Amino acid sequence: MIELVRVSQKYTYKEVLKDVTFTAEKGQITCLLGLNGAGKSTILKTIMGLTPIHGGSIRIDGEEINQNTYERVSYIPDHLAIPASMKLSDALRFMEDFYSCWNKDRANELMRFFDLDLDERAGRLSKGTAAKFNLVLGLAQDSDYVIMDEPFAGIDLFNRERIAEVFSSELVGNRGVLLTTHEVKEVEYLIDKAVLLRDGVVARSFECEQVRSEESKSVVDVMKEVLLT
Amino acid sequence: MNRYLKLVHLEVHRFRYALFSLMFLTAAIQITGLVHTTQVRVKGWREAARLGEHSTRNFSFADVIGDLQFLFAIPILISIVVLGLYVFLIWYRDWIGRDKFAYRLFTLPTVRRNVYMAKATAIFVFVFAMVSFQLLMLLLERQLFNWMVPSEYRMSSLFAEAVASNLVFVRFLLPLDGIQFVVYYGIGILAVFVLFTAVLLERSYRLPGIVYAILYVAVCGAAIGGAVYLNLYNYFYPREITAIRFCIYLMVMGFTLTLGFRLVSKKITV
Amino acid sequence: MKRYMITSALILLILASLGTFYAYGAELRLPEYKLQTLEGDLAEASKLTLLGSYVGGKGSYPIEVSTSGSKRSEQTFSNQWMKNKGPLHDQTFSEFKALYKEHPGFMRGKMGTDGYYSDQDTLIFAKASYTHSKDTDQEGTIRWSIDSLDLATGKQVRYTDELTDSVQYTNVIDVQKAGSEIHVLTNVNRVNSGNELIDMVFNAETGLPIHSVQVPLGKPSRNDRELQIQIIAEKKPTAANSRVLFLVTESSKRTDNTVSASDTIPTIFSERLFEYQYASGDVKELPLVAGAEEENRPGSWTLHSLERATYTTMHLSEEAVTINRYDLSTGFAHPQVTIKASQLGKGTISQAQVADGRIYLLLQTGDYFKNNSMPIIAVADITDGRILYQGTPAPVKANGRPDDQLDDAQFLNMTIMQ
Amino acid sequence: MNKVNEWAGITFNSRDPVYAQVVRLFKEKIVTGVIQSGQTIPSRRELAALLKINPNTAQRAYKEMEDQRLIVTEGNSPSRITLELDVLRQIRAELLGTAVEAFVATIRNIDVPLDELLDVIQQKYTEAQAGKRQEPPEAPFESGEGGNNDD
Structure with a gap:
């Protein structure tokens, strides 16, 4: 379980996050929803220790962030963070070099699934292909959690479907997934739980099926209700 | 191999072409200068011999290196400037650029000080590699000098003498x-x-x-x-x-x- | 491992080249020299060190040679950072090395060799410094400080005294203990007038200043003449001596705007030698040893020294060295000793020193600026002028230097370890 | 078990629980004979992937279907559609009932005598049956439910 308790962050006196509290369970898909600038990516970065927090705590299965966190939580940032000159095969070897949780077979399977060319250089990939390769790097780790920042941003329709397929497939399996997006439609039926953020504050967090059955509202309905009023 | 060494290799690998370019530049400038100066010297001695003048003293590799103070200093200064800038760039390049490699680097499953130390180690490897390369170049240049200068004009000199005759070497780069x-x-x-x-x-x-x-x-x-x-x-x-x-x-x-x-x-x- | 090749190769290159360079290549080896005996007993030259420089190849490097061989005498970085023991480490008086070893606390920060005194009970160091006042019109302060170490108890005390005055600088010339008094003979240099010698007397027990004596030096007999004072104090820095000598030379005044070369050598009218007794404060004139006329000859000069009760003058020219010795306590004059350069086969005398009953001579055998001919050193007995040893530095090892550069060394100075 | 086209292109109503819609989808497929009783059905994860829904939702739907005895799971073998005729009949009746209820609700405001209505129904039904024989079977509820989730 990824657990954030009253996490706050300031950036030169401006509060970016304020008392953010939510959990993302293993075996569930949790989605951070919010408008641009609501602090979605920042939350993911705080979980990965990529930006400091100024209050509250973040625990992963009860442990504070340490170097082992990165073996248990794989992070898929919103861009492909691999030097442009690197070949994809080199990038895979680089990952294998550093991550003891790297699953080579799964990496190969994913490369086939997304139909990626090992000899291509990272800098020459199209946006959609780069996003797919980015998923390969994150999902080929035998991690307990996968964190994805805007996996659909700027991706064409065909590739979006291909990426969406991943969530319900064995490639994600029983891991916990935490993702951010501002395009709810892609994930509406995929997510277990939604956490709505507005200006760095958790406006509401809910189980999607529960809202549908108890309030007969769609995720989008709740979002509109919460964020636009 | 542990992750620190792998990170060092990663950083060295990312700078390899720049490093080789600096080495190439050093070799090119120094060899050109050495060949030219040696040729001028040999010509002068030949001329003197033809006119029957006897020069007081033959010349050595150290003399030629001593003549080339400024020229030898140029590639060294360029290397120092480049490596000096890279002390900053080795960090900033991970933030700027399309790949923003910092996202990967700082989520590698290793203590972060390894990243810090690896970057530092890489800089030291570059510096010492350039210094070592300079030593190798001096050996090579001495061989070149010996080929170019007929033994009747040539005076032997110690390797350390050649190093000592260039102020940049003896004062900064390679103090004896x-x-x-x-x-x-x-x-x-x-x-x-x-x-x-x-x-x-x-x-x-x-x-x-x-x-x-x-x-x-x-x-x-x-x-x-x-x-x-x-x-x-x-x-x-x-x-x-x-x-x-x-x-x-x-x-x-x-x-x-x-x-x-x-x-x-x-x-x-x- | 193959994919880590670049890094491995670079690190190997670094280790191999820098390792080899600093293990073998970085040493700027010079040929090695040794004192070679021409005649006599080599042991006689064991305290002598020849100083010079090696000028073969490119550049010039200071080098010293003694009976034990030669070495570079530069202050290297390692010497400055790691090896030097103190500011007096390289003094030719070996007693300082012992003092550093035995009394490192007392010796801390003490510069200069003149302020020391020691006997079996105490070790004393005195310093006189002048501090200008911040206001330029005001008088500054002369400050004496005396550090005294009780050798038996190891107790160290400091006495100080101050005097307001306006001078240029001050320095201690000699420190002696007479009974329960500590005498600090201080040179005070004033602007536009000659030096003053002040004997500051302190109580050795309490450290309180007792009185000060201005040592009378006389006045020039005419307005266009001036006095030059040469102080001849005990030669060994820490040794006790009950007296100090002054050689007072009256000469024509040097004018500031001297034009011709002959003007720069002042005419000497008289030379008088005085003895100052610390205990009594008496000043007594002693009969002069050598004639002023002879001393004034160009290319020759006289050196004076005082060692316990023995006053030694050494008159030096290229051809000969003449030594006179007097026992001041008895008035006995030792027989005069003269050593001629011609006695030693070849060369001209360039330096001579007297130490521990021996005369050390350095003879240059050629024009050393043109050809690098090696000098000759000679050691003679001071009592009868008998030559005990003659030798010359000779290369013993080329150390990778070509044969024709082996004798590219010039030795112009010598020091005697005492 | 390559049934990709069988499940493809299905869209859900975003305001109703997805698991309930999956259950209903199964019921319709059974009633229309697209899946036969006794046939093995995809695993939960396979179904989630095919429908592009959350595996937990698929799990819940299966649980619901098990509770309604619509499917049976024995040990580790894949789940199957039930062979119990009672259950199947009941589903058929349930679906028919809800469809007719919806139909009645729609036309209630049109003032038409029952006889005339029955005639129209008979005529349309005969036409539909004739058309159905020429085209591959399609899930009938699909057109009725789509387009709702797009606001």
């Missing part, structure tokens, strides 16, 4: 005294750490961080400079002054590394 080498490069290593920590201050606190970084560099610079020019011979024995200097360096080093490690693992923002 081993202890001096250790002290010079030790201070250089310390300076790299101070600059690294300054970069991390900026990366952690951004705009106000620049002010902290400048102050930090000023304070450390004053401490290191003060230690170098420490003039307390009125009271202390030379070895005690050496010990005091050493303590100051260790303190600056300890503080810089502690702060640097803390910033890189807790405060930095990608």
Whole structure:
């Protein structure tokens, strides 16, 4: 379980996050929803220790962030963070070099699934292909959690479907997934739980099926209700 | 192989073409200069021999290196400037650019100080590789000199003499005294750490961080400079002054590394 | 491992080249020299060190040679940082090495060799410094400080005294203990007038200043003449001596705007030698040893020294060295000793020193600026002028230097370890 | 078990629980004979992937279907559609009932005598049956439910 308790962050006196509290369970898909600038990516970065927090705590299965966190939580940032000159095969070897949780077979399977060319250089990939390769790097780790920042941003329709397929497939399996997006439609039926953020504050967090059955509202309905009023 | 060494390799690998270019530049400029100067010398001696004049003294490889002070200094200065800039760029290149490699680098499953130390080690490898390359070049250049100059005009010289005849070598790059080498490069290593920590201050606190970084560099610079020019011979024995200097360096080093490690693992923002 | 090749190769390159360079290549080896005996007993030259420089190849490097061989005498970085023991480490008086070893606390920060005194009970160091006042019109302060170490108890005390005055600088010339008094003979240099010698007397027990004696030096007999004072104090820095000598030379006044070369050598009218007794404060004129006329000859000069009760003058020219010795306590004059350069086969005398009953001579055998001919050193007995040893530096090892550069060394100075 | 086209292109109503819609989808497929009783059905994860829904939702739907005895799971073998005729009949009646209820609700405001209505129904039904024989079977509820989730 990824657990954030009253996490706050300031950036030169401006509060970016304020008392953010939510959990993302293993075996569930949790989605951070919010408008641009609501602090979605920042939350993911705080979980990965990529930006400091100024209050509250973040625990992963009860442990504070340490170097082992990165073996248990794989992070898929919103861009492909691999030097442009690197070949994809080199990038895979680089990952294998550093991550003891790297699953080579799964990496190969994913490369086939997304139909990626090992000899291509990272800098020459199209946006959609780069996003797919980015998923390969994150999902080929035998991690307990996968964190994805805007996996659909700027991706064409065909590739979006291909990426969406991943969530319900064995490639994600029983891991916990935490993702951010501002395009709810892609994930509406995929997510277990939604956490709505507005200006760095958790406006509401809910189980999607529960809202549908108890309030007969769609995720989008709740979002509109919460964020636009 | 542990992750620190892998990270060192990664950093070396990323800079390899620049490093090879610097080496190539050094070789090209120095060999060109050496060949030209040697040719001029040989020609002069031949002319003198033809006119029946006897020159007072033959010339040695060290003489030619001594003639080439400025030319030899150019590639060295260029290398120093490039490596000096890269002390900063080795960090900033991970933030700028399309790949923003910092996202990957800082989520690798290893303690962050390994990232810091690996970057520092890579810089040291580049510096020492350039110095070593210079030594190799001198060997090669001496061979070249021996081929070019007929033995009747040639005077033999020690390798160290050739090094000593170029001020850039003997004063900065390759002091003949081993202890001096250790002290010079030790201070250089310390300076790299101070600059690294300054970069991390900026990366952690951004705009106000620049002010902290400048102050930090000023304070450390004053401490290191003060230690170098420490003039307390009125009271202390030379070895005690050496010990005091050493303590100051260790303190600056300890503080810089502690702060640097803390910033890189807790405060930095990608 | 293959994919880590670049890094491995670079690190190997670094280790191999820097390692080899600093293990073998960085030493700027010079040919090695040794004192070669021409005649006599080599042991006689064991305290002698020849100083010079090696000028073969490119550049010039200071070098010293003794009976044990030769070495570079530069202050290297390692020496400055790691090896030097103190500011007096390289003094030719070996007693300082012992003092550093035995009393490192007392010796801390003490510069200069003149301020020391020691006997079996105490070790004393005195310093006189002048501090200008911040206001330029005001008088500054002369400050004496005396450090005294009780050798039996190891107790160290400091006495100080101050005097307001306006001078240029001050320095201690000699420190002696007479009974329960410590005498600090201080030179005070004033602007526009000659030096003054002040004997500051302190109580050795309490450290309180007792009185000060201005040592009378006389006045020039005419306005266009001036006095030059040469102080001849005990030669061994820490040794006790009950007296100090002054050689007072009256000469024509040097004018500031001297034009011709002959003007720069002042005419000497008289030379008088005085003895100052610390205990009594008496000043007594002693009969002069050598004639002023002879001393004034160009290319020759006289050196004076005082060692316990023995006053030694050494008159030196290229051809000969003449030594006179007097026992001041008895008034006995030792027989005069003269050693001629011609006695030693070849060369001209360039330096001579007297130490521990021996005369040390350095003879240059050629024009050393043109050809690098090696000098000759000679050691003679001071009592009868008998030559005990003659030798010359000779290369013993080329150390990679070509044969024709082996004798590219010039030795112009010598020091005697005492 | 390559049934990709069988499940493709299905869209859900975003305001109703997805698991309930999956259950209903199964019921319709059974009633229309697209899946036979006794046939093995995809695993939960396979179904989630085919429908592009959350595996937990698929799990819940299966649980619901098990509770309604619509499917049976024995040990580790894949789940199957039940062979119990009672259950199947009941589903058929349930679906027919809800469809007719919806139909009645729609036309209630049109003032038409029952006879005339029955005639129209008979005529349309005969036409539909004739058309159905020429085209591959399609899930009938699909057109009725789509387009609702797009606001």
